[in-house]
Amino acid sequence: MSDLFKRIADAVRNGSKEDVKKLADEVLENKVSPIEAIQKGGVSGLEQLGEAFENLEAFLPELMLGGEAMKVLIDSLTPYMGSEKSAFTGKIVIGTVKGDLHDIGKNLVATTLSVNGFYVVDLGVDVSTNKFIEKALEEQADIIAMSSLLTTSAYYMEELIKRLKQEELNTRFKVIVGGGPIDPNWARVIGADAYARTAVGAVKICKSLMGTDVITEMLMGD
Incomplete structure (x- = not known):
């Protein structure tokens, strides 16, 4: 064979x-x-x-x-496949948050994750909190990945995490954030599980999120 x-x-x-x-x-x-x-x-x-x-x-x-x-x-x-295990490392719903139309960095991250064995559902740009949550539930995703290149739209990252907590979904999905104005401190403030500065870093962190508990170093970049 x-x-x-x-x-x-x-x-x-x-x-x-x-x-x-x-x-x-x-x-x-x-x-x-x-x-x-x-x-x-x-x-x-x-x-x-x-x-x-x-x-x-x-x-x-x-x-x-x-x-x-x-x-x-x-x-x-x-x-x-029958009872055989899934071929994917995990399933990720990714998008650029509401109010932001930038997609170059997000596209690179999505593609790099896909190449490294993740099933990636790309929601595109200007994605609302409702759409992130609805799609994550529909796809039974493991991780929600949010990108933002505008400081004014980064607020929606915090909004989504608050909604997940309110709806008791915060233990169901891991959340990773990234983008130009985003840094490890912002990720900590809003309660994200992880932060990634680069596409390669996002792959490493998402693999860790799928395999181990979140560790402090995940919010330190790569």
Whole structure:
């Protein structure tokens, strides 16, 4: 099966959704374990892509295509996993808060999280508190990630955390914040679980949030 896994890895690395869909069908036809196909094929391809990005051999558009191809693979195989564990590290709902239309940094974080094994639901920009909470509940998310580049809109980060506490949802979702004017102190003040300064830092912190209790260092940046 190593040849099939390699072809899947190459298809994801190249961002070819059409090839990925055909290979997913081949996985099912040959009764190959879906989780193995994702981990030994898809994840391998994303790791290659991530390494190429770090070495400046691949760029953001290629990362986005690779992430989309990986989603096709997972969406195609997930219904056939049965009792096998989820292929995702975790599920994250991400968006730029209400009153802010900046999305470059948020897009990079979303793509980097996706490439590193998270299922990412991107709500876009100007996202209201209600929409964050409604989507997080609908998607059964693990983490809510909020971005802001304007000090005037950062207030909505605090509003969301207050709402989660009021509705007794604060133990259901972890909250990570970031963006130009956001710093570790602001994250502490509003009661966020973590703060990240960069996309790579966000990945490390989200993996920690999925695996361990929140530690003080998470609010220190990266």
